[in-house]
Amino acid sequence: MRWWNKPASDTQITHGKRLWLYIVATIIMLLLVIPTFIVIPMSFSNSQYLEFPPEVWSTRWYEEYFGSAKWMRATVVSLKIGVLTMLVATPLGTMAAYALFVSGHRAARAVFVLLITPMIVPVILIAIGTFYAYGRMGLNNTITGLVLAHTALATPLVMIVITAALRSYDLNQERVARSLGATRLQAFFAITLPQIRFSVITCALLSFLTSFDEVIVAIFVSGGTTATLTKHMFSALRDFIDPTIAAISTIMVLVSTVLLLITQRIGANGKTER
Amino acid sequence: MSSDNALPIHIGGLTKKYGDLYALDSVDLDIKSGEFLTLLGPSGSGKTTLLMAIAGFNRPDSGSIRFDNQEMILTPPHRREVGMVFQSYALFPHMSVAENIAFPLKLRKVSAAETNQRVEEALHTVQLDGLGSRNIDQLSGGQRQRVALARAFVFRPRILLMDEPLSALDKKLRERMQIELKQLHRQLGVTTVYVTHDQREALTMSDRIAVINHGRLAQVDTPTSIYNRPANAFVADFIGESTMLPLEHRPDHQLTFGDQFVATVPDDNPDSQWLLVIRPERLLVADDSQGNTAAAITFGGIVKEAVFQGDSAFVLIAIDNADDIAVRFSTGSASAMANLQAGDAIAVGLLKDDIIIIPREAG
Structure with a gap:
């Protein structure tokens, strides 16, 4: 039997009859991915301008990036803010998700929705609001300000992932631990946390990525010595088209992809270990 | 302990x-x-x-x-x-x-x-x-x-x-x-x-x-x-099986079912309405023909349903003016149940010690 005559699933639909579906799905996937990956060959061009496909191949723009004090400083800022956001948003979001999950309070649902609004509200509004608020508080162009703003964006993600993890966890385990002599805090750290640890690690990586990839808020509230990599890239694109951007984009795509693959793997492990 | x-x-x-x-x-x-x-x-x-x-x-x-x-x-x-x-x-x-x-x-x-x-x-x-x-x-x-x-x-x-x-x-x-x-x-x-x-x-x-x-x-x-x-x-009702039948409260504090005496209302109990609780396995066949029944009260009726359930047999008896009574018999070869079929006439009775009365709750 040819492959297109074989059933595609438990139903009797064959691969042949599903061919249109495969084609549509492939086109959609390509449309999603190509714009991202087109920068990779562009970054290895020798030209002064962004061009595709490159006529002469070179790593000149990578040398440019790694050799530039300005780009390096921005990268350090981005990494620093990413790590700090991860360190603040992960415990904060985990605590909020846990408290709202365990509490039977009738306001819990409303508080949850309130805390995840940064995910729903257009980021440009958050950026403008933050900019004005920070203006009064003197937080514009500070690491603290950026970390706080990015924490507000990352916390909803953490809360959603942790809440999902707690749903598949038997809270009676914590009750048992408490009846056996553990305080609430001991019970959480000894019993609950080890069982949702994969989700917590996933949240940490996602928080880092949320901050590392973020550009809109950064454009508004970062600048000077605290300008993030994304902000510098955006200004660079506006002022002059420079293939360094393509080189940096390639590196960022790589970092994001690797981190996402790690979270995927962790998620899969978490499922088999439970 | x-x-x-x-x-x-x-x-x-x-x-x-x-x-x-x-x-x-x-x-x-x-x-x-x-x-x-x-x-x-x-x-x-x-x-x-x-x-x-x-x-x-x-x-x-x-x-x-x-x-x-x-x-x-x-x-x-x-x-x-x-x-x-x-x-x-x-x-x-x-x-x-x-x-x-x-x-x-x-x-x-x-x-x-x-x-x-x-x-x-x-x-x-x-x-x-x-x-x-x-x-x-x-x-x-x-x-x-x-x-x-x-x-x-x-x-x-x-x-x-x-x-x-x-x-x-x-x-x-x-x-x-x-x-x-x-x-x-x-x-x-x-x-x-x-x-x-x-x-x-x-x-x-x-x-x-x-x-x-x-x-x-x-x-x-x-x-x-x-x-x-x-x-x-x-x-x-919650513990065990039971049939509950309403009793008549006579002015002399006697509780009766039909014209049979069941019990006397316990002293200083204000409840006026009482029920007789019958456990299915406590009912005996009251053999009228030989008149040797030891039962304190008897219920005559018609077998409505007789079901064999392995370790016991379950019989539903329809009696006049009251709910059906559920009876459980053992299924040994000596059992009175051996040939019982729907439509047969039967009389069952309760020993004095197996009589349970409870006040009927309001509502």
Whole structure:
């Protein structure tokens, strides 16, 4: 039997009859991915301008990036803010998700929705609001300000992932631990946390990525010595088209992809270990 | 049952409201030191709420819970020193069997050597010798149940609470575990409060049963008394099978069914309406033809349905002016049931000691 005559699933639909579906799905996937990956060959061009496909191949723009004090400083800022956001948003979001999950309070649902609004509200509004608020508080162009703003964006993600993890966890385990002599805090750290640890690690990586990839808020509230990599890239694109951007984009795509693959793997492990 | 292993529990006026609903409505209950007491009731009756209040997981609106003479209402769960077994077992999947059982000992900073020894002893008590290094997911349902038990008593609590611990097991295993739990209770001598909705389980295991309904105790007594002398219609109906027939209250305080005398109204009881409770297996065939019936009251009727159920046969008898009476006969070859068929005339009767009367509740 040819492959297109074989059933595609438990139903009797064959691969042949599903061919249109495969084609549509492939086109959609390509449309999603190509714009991202087109920068990779562009970054290895020798030209002064962004061009595709490159006529002469070179790593000149990578040398440019790694050799530039300005780009390096921005990268350090981005990494620093990413790590700090991860360190603040992960415990904060985990605590909020846990408290709202365990509490039977009738306001819990409303508080949850309130805390995840940064995910729903257009980021440009958050950026403008933050900019004005920070203006009064003197937080514009500070690491603290950026970390706080990015924490507000990352916390909803953490809360959603942790809440999902707690749903598949038997809270009676914590009750048992408490009846056996553990305080609430001991019970959480000894019993609950080890069982949702994969989700917590996933949240940490996602928080880092949320901050590392973020550009809109950064454009508004970062600048000077605290300008993030994304902000510098955006200004660079506006002022002059420079293939360094393509080189940096390639590196960022790589970092994001690797981190996402790690979270995927962790998620899969978490499922088999439970 | 040595009293140094166990504490009595005194519960007074315990009330817990959820919105307008009384989960517990002024419950008074004294649980004796070393006793096996079962809280029995339908779902939503408040039995789990009461257990969780004893464990410290919900705080009642008012009332008192004392262990011996110590008020516990404000004591958090981890300081109550109460062993607890949940329906879902709630074993810690990221720990081995031995680590699960050692958990309460570790919190109490028991030395490693003593911990090992006590874990071994606990494993032996629940017949799981040598399984300490297993993972939880390598255990069967019955084994998990035993680990949960071992973990609950290894730190020598003087009170043990169990919330429907056997309901996830199949029938055969459940019946074996009931006997084992009872033996374990005798061995440990610890005051045990057990929650179930299964009346047969309650009858099998308990020293006393507290029947609970709508947040109130309907009756607290030994299994025999609960079954033979139910205090009200709810208990009579919830425990065992029964047919309830309304009785006539004569001015001379006699209760009658038709023209047969059933009982005299107990002294100074204000209730005016009474029911006769008939347990199906207590009915005898009243052999009119030879007139040798020992029955105090008899019911003549027509067999409506006769069903063979293996260990017993179930017969529904239609009588005049009242509900059908359910009868259960043994199925031995000498049984009066042998050739009974629908439509046959039959008379059944109750011995004097098997007559149960209860006041009919208002509403």
